[in-house]
Amino acid sequence: MTRVVHPIEQESFRRLRSRxxxxxxxxxxxxxxxxxxxxxxxxxxxxxxxxxxxSLRAAHAALHAGAPVVADVEMVAAGITRRETVCRLRDARSGPGLTRSAHAVRLAHEQVGPGAIWVIGCAPTALEELLVLDAAPALVIGLPVGFVGAAESKAALRASGLPAVSNVSEKGGSAVAAAALNALLYHPHIKENA
Incomplete structure (x- = not known):
């Protein structure tokens, strides 16, 4: 099914590209x-x-071949269009040395196994937990936001060598993480030799 782009979105991208x-x-x-x-x-x-x-090319292929998509929080999941996601935050519990977000990552990892695309836009502790698991992800979109641990967790992601999208600053959040995944969803299939 071809995605229909609303005229407001078209104009927004035109203005973005003009700037x-x-x-x-x-x-x-x-x-x-x-x-x-x-x-x-x-x-x-x-x-x-x-x-x-x-890394984006490999993730794009995996995504379009049906790789599972995991979101750290429901706001990220809600922003991902045209694709079902796994978000285990409602099932997660915090405990000594473990945030709910980190526990949700553990639960999701048990559910999806290797080859998933992870979209983390809220909790640095979710990203930190993913980095200690043997998740073998197709891609990690690591864009948590905040003044405590966000930049550090993204630096650790880049240092890990995992295929990733991240950013250097403390900026990030659910909307931008979902947007990064949507960019791969919306992009047409790519020829292997292109």
């Missing part, structure tokens, strides 16, 4: 950068986001 030249980005990186900027109306994401085109 920021994104033509130098590779195709999937450009799609992620533009959709994240669109979701936050924040042009600084063009230099704050850290994307790797080969």
């Amino acid at each position: 920021l030249d994104t033509s130098g980005f590779q195709p999937l990186t450009r799609a992620v950068v533009e959709r994240v900027i669109h979701s936050a109306a924040d042009l600084e994401y063009a230099t704050d986001l850290v994307c790797d085109e080969p």
Whole structure:
């Protein structure tokens, strides 16, 4: 089913591109950068986001082949369109040294196993927990927001060597994390040799 783009969204992207030249980005990186900027109306994401085109290509293929999508919180899950997600926060409990978000990641990992796409936009502790699991993700969209642990957890994600989308600053959040995933969902299939 072809996605119908509303005229307001078309105009928003036209204005974004009139203020920021994104033509130098590779195709999937450009799609992620533009959709994240669109979701936050924040042009600084063009230099704050850290994307790797080969990782995005592999994740795009996995996503379109049916890889499970896991969200850390329901706000992220609600922002992901055209795809069912796994979010185990309602089932999670906190305990000594374990936040509800971290426990939810454990529960989701038990449910989906390797090869999932993880979308973390709220809790740095969810991202930290994912990094200690043997999750073998297709991609981690690690964009938690906040002054405590957010930048550090994203730096740890980048240092882990896992295929990832992250950003350097403390910015992030549910809307931008969902937008990054939606960029991959909306992008047309790519020829292998393109």
